[in-house]
Amino acid sequence: MAVSPLGSKLFLATLLATTLTFAGVASAQSYSSSDAVSEISIAALPDAPSALLAQQQTPPKPQDQKQPAAQNPNQPSLSDLGLSNAPDPALQARLDKHTQMLKIHQRLGLITLIPMAAAVISSAGASAHHNGDQVTGGNTTSRDVHAALGGVTVAMYGATAYYAIAAPRIPESHVKGGIKVHKYLIYVHLPGMVLTPILGAMAFNQLNNGEKVHGIASAHAAVAWTTVASYTAAIVAVSWPIKL
């Protein structure tokens, strides 16, 4: 039985392919065995803390994460999954700035509660004594203290708001969760924080002129309480649900 020239070529090609496959496996085996040798030699070294740490946890280079399975064709790769590990340093920088500014916003917001609470407490001594239509002055020092605390509260509130407004926006973010309520409440406490000192100043002048607080100025306390309540609710909203 004669073998045709085409058959011989096919056989030779098969043998060549088989040899190459063996060579590939052999080189892979030699790679892993040399790897094992290097592991053993590292293990034989004295225990350096840095080496131990490196064994436990090896921070990979970004390039390693991009193509983690380049050496072994049997290992699935990220590209097999249709995923890309391409870094976006600009977005990371934006996120860092965003977080940094919102942390300051958070701290200032909490600190603002202190003068706000003090202003609420001091408001008890700020009102005048009424005797019919006559106003007998009341404690003007307490009124001054209340006005000053109100001023500090408004200034702190402005600084807090600045850090939220100036923080860079992150793309692709559809707002949801407690932060949504936190943002809606701005529409209550922001006008309140503008109106309260204006109405307070009007009431302050009326009292100092010996007049009974009248007109729109008489809404000062109600507006202030609404502002305090909505501001507190805005803090609770981002902390919810609270489990103690």
Place this chain on the structure above:
Amino acid sequence: MKITCLVVLFALSPFALGQTSETWVLTQSTLSYHMVHPVHTVDGVSHGARGKGICNAGTCEFLVAAPVKSFDSGDTNRDEHMIQVTRGAEFPIVSVRFRLPESAINSPTLDCDLEVQFAGNTAHYSHIPFQQTVQGNTHRITGTVPATLTDFKIPPPSFLTVPIKNEIPVKVDTTWQRQ
């Protein structure tokens, strides 16, 4: 006779013998990290993981990966903070590699050595038990990876100036199909 020899040689060659690889594909997944803060607890869930397994020469190599931004804790601000603190823009993928002997592929309990790449760091978890239920061609694998922030050198995020706990166990619920 020569032809018979050739056929036998060809049939016995490793080229024809082995190298038959089997592929597994992740069809459904739920990964959720659990975070504990003194005033509240949070679960961030991702259904965006993809996975593939290749079995060859008695060993199966698996890879599961999910975009970091696919984890949803129900609060946009918290998720953005999570991406920032885990450097999710620089390292946008969290990936898990593990290897199983092909003989253990139908076992009800899988003992896995995991290599997790996250936040630019790699952590190894040895002998993590996973439970498996097999229904026909579908394998459902569940378990928990005992991850911590320090494993990946992540500075603990804080809320109201109080940091979260170091432990962030990740629950894994995956469904695989042999292709």
